[in-house]
Amino acid sequence: MSPYKSALLGIRSSADYFISTFLFGVMFGIAASAVGLLQWQALLMSASSFTASGQFVALEFWQSPMPYGTIALSVALVSSRNILLGMAMTYHFDGHSLKRRILCLFLLNDPGVVTSYVMPDEVDRLGYVTGYGISLMISWLISTLLGLNVAQLFASFDLGSVSFAGPLVMATMMILFAKGSKSSPFPWFVSGITSLALFELGAANYLILLISVASGVIATILQTQRING
Amino acid sequence: MAGIVYLTRLSGYFIGLQLRHISGIKPILEALPGCAFMAILVPAVRQGSLSEIVAMACLVILMWLTNNVVISTIVGMVVLFAGNVYLS
Numbered sequence: 001m002s003p004y005k006s007a008l009l010g011i012r013s014s015a016d017y018f019i020s021t022f023l024f025g026v027m028f029g030i031a032a033s034a035v036g037l038l039q040w041q042a043l044l045m046s047a048s049s050f051t052a053s054g055q056f057v058a059l060e061f062w063q064s065p066m067p068y069g070t071i072a073l074s075v076a077l078v079s080s081r082n083i084l085l086g087m088a089m090t091y092h093f094d095g096h097s098l099k100r101r102i103l104c105l106f107l108l109n110d111p112g113v114v115t116s117y118v119m120p121d122e123v124d125r126l127g128y129v130t131g132y133g134i135s136l137m138i139s140w141l142i143s144t145l146l147g148l149n150v151a152q153l154f155a156s157f158d159l160g161s162v163s164f165a166g167p168l169v170m171a172t173m174m175i176l177f178a179k180g181s182k183s184s185p186f187p188w189f190v191s192g193i194t195s196l197a198l199f200e201l202g203a204a205n206y207l208i209l210l211i212s213v214a215s216g217v218i219a220t221i222l223q224t225q226r227i228n229g
Numbered sequence: 230m231a232g233i234v235y236l237t238r239l240s241g242y243f244i245g246l247q248l249r250h251i252s253g254i255k256p257i258l259e260a261l262p263g264c265a266f267m268a269i270l271v272p273a274v275r276q277g278s279l280s281e282i283v284a285m286a287c288l289v290i291l292m293w294l295t296n297n298v299v300i301s302t303i304v305g306m307v308v309l310f311a312g313n314v315y316l317s
Contacts, residue, residue, distance in 0.1 A: 078265045082241055086239070165309070166273075167273040177266070191265075191268050205272075
């Protein structure tokens with residue numbers, strides 16, 4: 001199947017996640033508006049980053065003065081799963097030019113990669129994942145715009161907790177991740193407990209993030225060593 | 230931010246091309262996103278209001294039971310908005 005036809009197949013296959021993405025996008029728009037992002041800033045973030053989890057995480061730290069380092073670190077850590085997705089696609093993008101692969105990796109997305117595995121062999125994976133990504137990007141941008149405008153309506157009703165939409169969405173992703181992952185949740189619990197302890201001690205956000213994730217990594221290494229004997 | 234996200238997408242692919250055969254790093258990479266989510270989520274919930282904590286609890290329970298992102302998120306948001314009006 002040609003890359004073009006595979007891309008069309010990716011677009012058609014993305015209907016379910018188009019709806020979920022749309023919902024997240026509306027909430028992102030609402031949350032972005034609640035923390036004070038201008039419309040163009042939120043749309044630029046959605047268009048250039050195209051990462052729901054990373055964008056919600058960034059909103060968590062969006063304040064004045066802007067903690068650029070903390071935002072960069074947290075986005076990098078949350079987006080680290082993209083490294084795995086990229087690695088998973090290592091042999092599936094063969095046969096395309098380097099330029100095309102580099103361009104299409106911008107639209108690499110979790111559901112596209114996962115569903116591409118159940119597609120017949122004749123489907124071109126790069127085309128499929130790219131088509132899937134285009135569909136989700138369209139959903140993400142339209143819904144962000146809608147959310148930003150709906151947020152103005154919500155503001156008049158004094159729904160101050162709307163900024164908590166970010167943690168809510170992150171929680172859904174965490175559960176999806178936990179239920180879909182084959183790895184043990186033990187390192188995640190270690191990270192959670194560490195972050196709570198550091199929060200209670202009044203540590204800075206970036207320290208909470210760094211030390212908590214480091215503790216999770218150490219827990220993973222210890223667990224792996226124990227399993228391997 | 231966009232550069233960081235794109236870099237993670239690019240780097241994974243090219244690291245995969247070069248270092249795919251190395252074992253031992255995969256469990257760490259698999260654990261990283263979950264650890265980061267927890268490190269951000271736990272303090273956010275800890276400093277949340279009553280309505281926010283109730284909304285989170287509803288969403289987590291529903292999500293765990295149904296695995297339905299759309300329904301869980303809608304219910305979580307409705308509880309959040311309603312709780313903000315009635316519990317605050």
